[in-house]
Amino acid sequence: MSFTLSGRGVVLGVASLVLKEGATIEGALEVVRAAVDAGVVAIDTARAYATVDDDAAGERIAQVARERSPSLPIITKAGHFRLGRAAWDSDGSAERVRADALRSREVLGAPPSLLLLHRADRVEDLEASVRELAALREEGVVEAIGLSNASIEQLDRARSITTLDAVENRFALGIDRATEYRYCVDAGIPFLAYAPFGGPRADPLATHVPRVAAIARNLGVSVHRSALAAMLDAMPGAWPVIGSTRVESVLDSIAAAELAVDDELRRAFADDLRSRDVGLGA
């Protein structure tokens, strides 16, 4: 089974809902339920989004979202895990990937819609990991497979072994180049663009997309919503994976899918990226 997302829109990642200082399960569920009701297109979690006491905290939150909307795709990731209070490690071996996939299926109560190799950039034997992912898909343990944090060279190597259903790499607006996005568009692979705002510790988004920010001010909407709307318009085949931890911010971001994008916003977005040398053109 391949991986499809319905229409354009925003994916909610639950990393900070689990890992942020002071995060509570009640707070996380409030945000996730609001996001589902507002039309988020998928939930992004991982084996690594764990608490010290619960190796599956992130997947349990995703499961609540799926209960609220049974057809909602759940993305999870294998091969990266929490070791303790402030320590994580990676093991992308076939054995670990299989064990993680089975645990994800157990916690979710059904095969994950998409299983990604979390740290393709740290894997020792990419070919062995990809063969295992393909076997897990073939056996129905997971519905679809892909790589996260992968280079073009790794994507080529993986695709010489099997079909990839999706790729998830960072695409912070005004910071990251669109190299892997363009590759995925050419290959017809859905691209999950994580951390479009640069993550919770980034400089204010307006400093990265100042022209978009100026238009947003005039429209009376947030720069986050305007930037996401422009991104969805300019990048067909890409789905932003955002990390809101408040109901207000998640609803604001999800509403980007409904914001009309005119030529002025389109041009401002393109100019902002170009002026930072990360334009979408080849």
Ligand SMILES: NC(=O)c1ccc[n+]([C@@H]2O[C@H](COP(=O)([O-])OP(=O)(O)OC[C@H]3O[C@@H](n4cnc5c(N)ncnc54)[C@H](OP(=O)(O)O)[C@@H]3O)[C@@H](O)[C@H]2O)c1
């Ligand atoms: N595959 C990987 O290796 C990988 C790595 C990192 C992240 N991810 C995925 O990507 C997701 C997002 O990553 P991220 O949280 O680092 O990046 P992000 O979405 O770029 O940044 C999150 C920050 O943006 C703020 N924000 C979101 N919407 C906003 C709005 N409408 N107005 C104002 N502020 C807004 C959040 O504020 P509030 O907290 O106040 O809402 C938070 O401070 C993660 O949850 C995870 O699922 C994947």
